[in-house]
Amino acid sequence: MRILIVEDNVSLADELTADLKRAGYAVDWLADGRDAAYQGATEPYDLVVLDLGLPGKSGLDVLREWRAARVQHPVLILTARDHWAERIEGLKAGADDYLTKPFHPEELQLRIQALLRRAHGQVNQAQLSAAGLQLDEAQQQVIKNGESFQLTAAEFSLLRYLMLNAGKIISKTQLHDHLYDGESERDSNVIEVHINHLRAKLGKAAIETRRGQGYRLVEPNA
Amino acid sequence: MTSLLKKLRLTPLLNSIQQRLGLGLISLLLLVGLIFAQLGLWIFDQGLRRYFTGQLQTQSETLLAALVRGPNGIELDQQRLGSVYHRPFSGWYFVIDFNGQQWRSRSLWDHPLSLTKEPDSGVLYDGPQQQQLLIHRAQFRRFGKTIVIQVAQDYTPLLDNFRRIQYMGAGLGIAALVLLVLLQRWLVAHSLQPLESLRQQIAQLQQGARSTLETDVPSELKPLVEQLNRLSHHTEDRLKRSRNALGNLGHALKTPLAILFSLANRSELNSHPELRENFRQQLQHMQERISRELARARLAGEALPGAHFHCARELPDLIATLQLIHRRDLHIHWSAAAELRLPWDREDILELLGNLLDNACKWAQQQVQVSITQPVDSGYFEIRVEDDGPGIQAAEREQVLSRGTRMDEQVQGHGLGLGIVRDIVEHCGGSLGLQQSSLGGLAVVIHLPANSAA
Numbered sequence: 090m091r092i093l094i095v096e097d098n099v100s101l102a103d104e105l106t107a108d109l110k111r112a113g114y115a116v117d118w119l120a121d122g123r124d125a126a127y128q129g130a131t132e133p134y135d136l137v138v139l140d141l142g143l144p145g146k147s148g149l150d151v152l153r154e155w156r157a158a159r160v161q162h163p164v165l166i167l168t169a170r171d172h173w174a175e176r177i178e179g180l181k182a183g184a185d186d187y188l189t190k191p192f193h194p195e196e197l198q199l200r201i202q203a204l205l206r207r208a209h210g211q212v213n214q215a216q217l218s219a220a221g222l223q224l225d226e227a228q229q230q231v232i233k234n235g236e237s238f239q240l241t242a243a244e245f246s247l248l249r250y251l252m253l254n255a256g257k258i259i260s261k262t263q264l265h266d267h268l269y270d271g272e273s274e275r276d277s278n279v280i281e282v283h284i285n286h287l288r289a290k291l292g293k294a295a296i297e298t299r300r301g302q303g304y305r306l307v308e309p310n311a
Numbered sequence: 312m313t314s315l316l317k318k319l320r321l322t323p324l325l326n327s328i329q330q331r332l333g334l335g336l337i338s339l340l341l342l343v344g345l346i347f348a349q350l351g352l353w354i355f356d357q358g359l360r361r362y363f364t365g366q367l368q369t370q371s372e373t374l375l376a377a378l379v380r381g382p383n384g385i386e387l388d389q390q391r392l393g394s395v396y397h398r399p400f401s402g403w404y405f406v407i408d409f410n411g412q413q414w415r416s417r418s419l420w421d422h423p424l425s426l427t428k429e430p431d432s433g434v435l436y437d438g439p440q441q442q443q444l445l446i447h448r449a450q451f452r453r454f455g456k457t458i459v460i461q462v463a464q465d466y467t468p469l470l471d472n473f474r475r476i477q478y479m480g481a482g483l484g485i486a487a488l489v490l491l492v493l494l495q496r497w498l499v500a501h502s503l504q505p506l507e508s509l510r511q512q513i514a515q516l517q518q519g520a521r522s523t524l525e526t527d528v529p530s531e532l533k534p535l536v537e538q539l540n541r542l543s544h545h546t547e548d549r550l551k552r553s554r555n556a557l558g559n560l561g562h563a564l565k566t567p568l569a570i571l572f573s574l575a576n577r578s579e580l581n582s583h584p585e586l587r588e589n590f591r592q593q594l595q596h597m598q599e600r601i602s603r604e605l606a607r608a609r610l611a612g613e614a615l616p617g618a619h620f621h622c623a624r625e626l627p628d629l630i631a632t633l634q635l636i637h638r639r640d641l642h643i644h645w646s647a648a649a650e651l652r653l654p655w656d657r658e659d660i661l662e663l664l665g666n667l668l669d670n671a672c673k674w675a676q677q678q679v680q681v682s683i684t685q686p687v688d689s690g691y692f693e694i695r696v697e698d699d700g701p702g703i704q705a706a707e708r709e710q711v712l713s714r715g716t717r718m719d720e721q722v723q724g725h726g727l728g729l730g731i732v733r734d735i736v737e738h739c740g741g742s743l744g745l746q747q748s749s750l751g752g753l754a755v756v757i758h759l760p761a762n763s764a765a
Contacts, residue, residue: 104569169565171565174658180631186636
């Protein structure tokens with residue numbers, strides 16, 4: 090999952106980036122509203138954490154611009170403006186959630202997880218579950234038939250992406266786009282290695298390879 | 312005209328000016344009218360009396376000419392007297408004294424008419440049959456003797472006429488007065504029309520139906536209207552600026568707080584759970600304090616005359632926001648009359664309802680209900696926010712309400728978060744109560760006085 094953080098306070102952005110990276114997300118950071126308006130509309134982000142008081146262009150204007158251009162990625166507004174009139178304005182501009190500063194880092198994680206699940210059609214579930222698997226995002230474990238397997242950070246983020254897109258064929262390019270931030274080297278072998286590690290833990294049939302197309306997470310008895 | 316008068320009675324401002332002008336006009340007209348009418352009549356009366364006295368003098372000379380020397384001495388030649396002196400109580404009388412001899416007109420019958428001295432001019436004397444007589448007394452010398460001739464004329468018919476004129480004058484005067492008063496009322500109402508329309512506009516301003524006063528008014532009112540408009544713009548502008556400044560301050564304080572929260576979460580602190588907990592508590596405390604004080608400072612209260620909260624327009628957006636934030640299978644119902652407006656600042660009311668509903672959504676299982684009504688003739692607006700959550704035992708409600716009277720006693724976020732709600736309600740001069748909801752949970756009932764903003 091690739092997340093864009095738009096936040097002009099460097100210290101907070103550092104903290105957020107570190108937190109989200111620990112949670113297995115690929116994170117890009119921008120501080121200027123104009124950059125965000127452009128990059129948010131061109132890169133395939135899965136979610137954007139958007140501050141409202143930005144230099145260059147206000148967060149609300151950026152958001153309106155994205156929505157007017159039919160950029161549909163979920164947007165979580167993260168702001169110090171905690172009044173209801175402002176929240177209403179933010180959600181009217183097209184935000185999917187609104188979190189006010191200061192916030193508990195766990196709360197932000199939960200909101201991001203919920204938004205991602207919702208964006209992939211999994212509404213109102215406490216845990217991400219797909220293809221007979223349950224993902225414990227806090228512990229970075231996967232549970233299959235009551236048995237839990239510890240995952241590495243890379244395996245965790247790969248499996249999360251596959252589970253959110255369960256049943257769909259995911260190309261390697263797509264995996265690259267969504268699992269690595271803008272500065273990472275693109276190496277298809279790395280993904281193959283992680284897929285193999287996951288197969289070792291979940292069983293060979295759990296992830297199907299479509300030659301020339303990509304990978305697909307399948308139901309065990311489907 | 313009656314509808315106009317009724318309208319005037321309904322408008323206190325006009326009424327008082329109207330009454331003052333009316334009362335002044337009536338008393339002035341009455342006074343001047345009475346003085347002039349009475350003075351005019353009196354002058355006319357005196358003139359007439361002088362004129363008639365002159366006539367009587369002529370009569371006395373005629374009578375003198377009627378005294379002729381006859382066979383038996385001096386006689387009064389009856390032929391030369393007018394017939395009016397023969398008819399009893401005709402109103403024309405004379406008495407002639409000559410050398411111990413006295414002639415009286417037959418008309419006088421047996422009424423005495425003898426004055427020993429000169430009558431006062433213009434004074435009326437009692438005559439026969441309640442007649443009021445003007446008397447002229449003349450002395451002549453004739454035939455070597457003094458002749459005293461008194462001639463009298465009845466003045467009663469003229470007095471009767473005067474009285475009739477007085478009655479007629481009074482009648483006409485009253486009619487004229489009524490006409491004048493009505494005309495004056497109409498004139499006043501007409502020329503005060505701009506004031507009346509201004510009054511209506513100010514009422515609309517207070518109800519939030521308009522934001523400025525029309526400047527198309529007579530030149531006398533223009534400075535007033537412009538000053539009011541300027542004042543209201545100024546207040547609005549200042550509120551906006553101070554809110555902006557508060558927003559910036561909030562941003563400046565809350566972003567570092569967010570960083571500190573995040574730092575407290577660092578794995579380096581894993582081995583010092585107590586330290587972390589301490590950090591968090593202090594940060595939490597700071598956050599609550601900052602939020603509450605900033606929210607309080609943002610309240611517009613009753614500063615804005617044109618401010619209003621349009622229920623049917625704002626509630627759906629607020630509820631959509633709540634639904635998005637809480638993302639549960641919550642049914643949030645709202646009810647308010649289509650054109651109901653609360654005469655307070657929109658953001659204040661949004662803050663009030665947002666916090667109440669947010670709370671209700673936290674506790675509710677499935678149902679949240681908000682209704683805003685203005686009970687007929689009650690003089691207040693009622694806001695009811697209800698949920699089907701666990702509610703609060705009757706015995707504990709008092710405690711919940713009294714909590715938060717002091718900031719540091721309040722547990723925000725974990726309790727009811729009624730702090731800012733209480734602030735807003737107090738600001739609006741209203742009252743807050745907790746009840747058992749028919750949905751099963753808590754019902755927060757708020758009454759806001761309808762006229763406090765007016």
